[in-house]
Amino acid sequence: MRLQSLPLVAGFAVLALIVGTRAVLVEGQRANRAAARETIEYQELLSGLLSMAQDAESGQRGYLLTGEKSYLEPYRKAVEAIPGQLSRIDAMTASDDQLVQQISHIKDALAQKQAELAVTIALYDKGDVAGALRLVRSGQGKAAMDEIRASMDTIRRMEGAAIAERDEHTDQVETWLRIGSLAALFAIFLLATYTIRESRRRFREVATAQAELMGKNIELGNEIDTREKAESQIRQMQKMEAVGQLTGGIAHDFNNMLAVILSAMNLAQRKLKRGENDIEKFIEAATDAASRAANLTARLLAFSRLQPLAPQVVDTNRLVTGMSDLLHRALGEGIRIETVLAGGLWKIHADPSQIENAILNLAVNARDAMDNDGKLTIETANSHLDEAYASTHAEVTPGQYVMVAVTDTGAGMPPEVIARAFEPFFTTKPVNKGTGLGLSQVFGFVKQSGGHVKIYSEPGEGTTIKIYLPRFFGSEEPAVPVGRGKSSVKVTETILVVEDDARVRAATTDAMRELxxxxxxxxxGPEALEKLDASSGIALLFTDIVMPVMNGRKLAEEAVARQPGLKVIFTTGFTRNAVVHNGVLDHDVHFLxxxxxxxxxxxKLRDVLDRTS
Structure with missing residues (x-):
């Protein structure tokens, strides 16, 4: 009976072992669940601490960007809540050296971050906005936040490893228990159950990861918004700085020219009162200063893309060839000039006089860079600016262009000079050696013509400036430049001058009578129409555009309707008017x-009067 009962005892023993093992396993699982809940609670405390630090940082950034005290509310709440959160974290921190060390790192980094936030807010409150922004951009706050996140990630990995180790041990015991106590069918059932549980666990992990990813995306979006606001503020500051620089340059140059004109006119008046007639040098000085002032205005209009252009179909090779004598006179004998002209060059549609001015400006700059001794190369070529190039140059439209390159063997330019080369009044030349408007004029003309300009240069290696103007698609023949020699035609015509400014009208009338x-x-306009009806033999209407009651364009239309064949020349100092649209003169409009x-x-008068149609 003892032998017969032995299997039963053994069975009971095995059953007791299984039950006992199951009880131990259940208790282990309970302990694991409790540990997991504590871990989750601990992780939530850490996440809450990080969220408080981020709220404090967001409040500080909002206050720095707007100056509104209301943006500091999240900062104050976070600063008040952080000590309590740290206390709860300390209470739940296990006596593990590595864990305690990471918590200590978090506290230190958090203290650094709070100090950085407090200092920037204090600086901003004192009016030191630049100092506050400089401290923000120094990266101290970012480094502290990175340290906090790194320590929290380390803690998560440590606790995750501990939980994984406990789970692994429990799974091993359960597996052996199932193998030893259940039949194959039950074992398969348990395996299916285990598989389902694993799938659910993995699904929960995926859902958790998705939630974390959404949170990161929200954080990234907030960071992008913050950066865009900061960049917009910086761009506005840069615009104001550029306006200040432009205003100062204009005032400086115009005051110098006005000083010359006033001084020369005063001296001339004094000499005339004394009966002295040797005033030619004063008149020349005033005329030269006035011409330089007009040239400065033209350069500023070119930079701002407001100059009136008269585009024509241009053969660039022919234009460059025709500039040979002009370039040799302007550059002197010390500069060797070489032209490399491409065969089959496309036509362009642009203002030929402005192209000549652009090439001449670049050539003169190159001469100064070579100190009147070197080689200047002017090259033309067909070019295609593709999508890849346009993607790195936002202002460029992909397509076919005609390229004009001016290369010198001068000193070259460093990157910081290249970055500012097209700014108005920026120059590296000595005082009184340059206005700083040459390249800015080239830049404005090229952009107004729908083109692109690029500088390639290195110190000691010379400079190449490439101008790209859009290819002209059409069959129109390029315009042939007409010589402007003095006309020998006897003046017999009658001109009707219309100008609302009495001083300008008197000056223009006297000049025409002098001719x-x-x-x-x-x-x-109404007075001009009355005189047109009352007078016969008027050959040309010379009218200002910007006038009250009736502008020059409406006057010209009415005058031509009353007197067919009447020729018209428009004049104005205002670039946006009735005959200039998008910076281009209307077709068949004569303008001075x-x-x-x-x-x-x-x-201009002879050019228009001598036209047959």
Whole structure:
């Protein structure tokens, strides 16, 4: 019976062992669940601490960007709540050296971050906005936040490893228990159950990871918004700085020119009162200063892309060839000039005089960079700016262009000079050796013409500036430049001058009479129409554009309707007007920009009057 009972006892013993093992396993699982709950609670405390630090940082950033005290509310709440959160974390921190060390790192980094936030807010409150922003950009706060996150990640890994180790041990015991106590069918059932549990666990992990990813995306979006606001503020500051620089440059140069004009006119007046007539040098000085002032205005309009352009179909090779004599005179004998002209060069549609001015500006700059001794190369080529190039140059439209490159063997430019080369009034030349408007004028003209300009240079290696102007698609033949020699035609025409400014009207009338024309003048559009009806033989209407009651464009339309065949020249000093649209003169419009010299007036009058149609 003892032998028969032995299997039963053994069975009971095995059953007791199984039950006991199951009881131990259940208790172990309870302990694991309790440990997991504590771990989750601990992780939530750490996440809450990180969230408080981020709230404090967000409040500080909002206050620095807006100056509104209301943005500091999250900062104050976070600063008040952080000590209590740290106390709860300390209470739950196990006596593990590595864990205690990481908590200590978090406390130190958090203290550094709080100090950095407090200092920047204090600086901003004192009015030291630049100092506050400089401290923010120094990276101290970011480094502290990175240290906090790194320590928290380390803690998560440590506790995750501990939980994984406990789970692994429990799984091993359960596996052996199932193998020893259950039949194969029950073992399969348990395996299926285990598989389902694993799938659910993995699903929960995926859901948790997705939630974390969404949180990170929200944080990233907030960070992008913050950076965009900061960048917008910086751009506004840069714009204001550029406006200040431009205003100062204009005031400086115009004051110098006005000083010359006033001084020369005063001296001339004094000499005339004394009966002395040797005033030619004063008149020349005033005329030169006025011309330089007009040139400065033209350069500023070119930079701002507001100059009126008269585009034509241009053969660039022919234009460059025609500039040979001009370039040799402007650059002197010390500069060797070489031209490399591409065969089959495309046509462009641009203002030929402005192209010449751009090439001449670049050539003169190159001459100064070579100290009047070196080699200047002017090259033309067909070019294609593709999508890849346009993606790195936001202002470029992909397509076909004609390239004009001006290369010198001068000193070259460092990157910081290249970055500012097109800024108005920026120059590296000595005082009184340059206005700082040459390259800015080239830049404005090229952009107004829909093109692109690029500088390639290294110190000691010379400089190449490439101008890209859009290819012209059409069959129109390029315009042939007409010579402007003095006309020998006897002046017999009568001109009607319309100008609302009495001083300008008197000056223009006197200049035309000096040239031999018969002049009738009017102060407004309605008065001009009355005189047109009352007078016969008027050959040309010379009218200002910007006038009250009736502008120059409406006056011209009415005058031509009353007198077909009447020729018209428009003039103005205002670039946005009735005959200039998008910076380009309307078709078949004759225009003379103010101010103009008597020679320019003579040339324009003869050019228009001598036209057959």
């Amino acid at each position: 031999g024309y018969t002049v009738i003048h009017a102060a407004s 920009a103010k101010p103009f010299t008597i020679e320019q007036l003579d040339a």
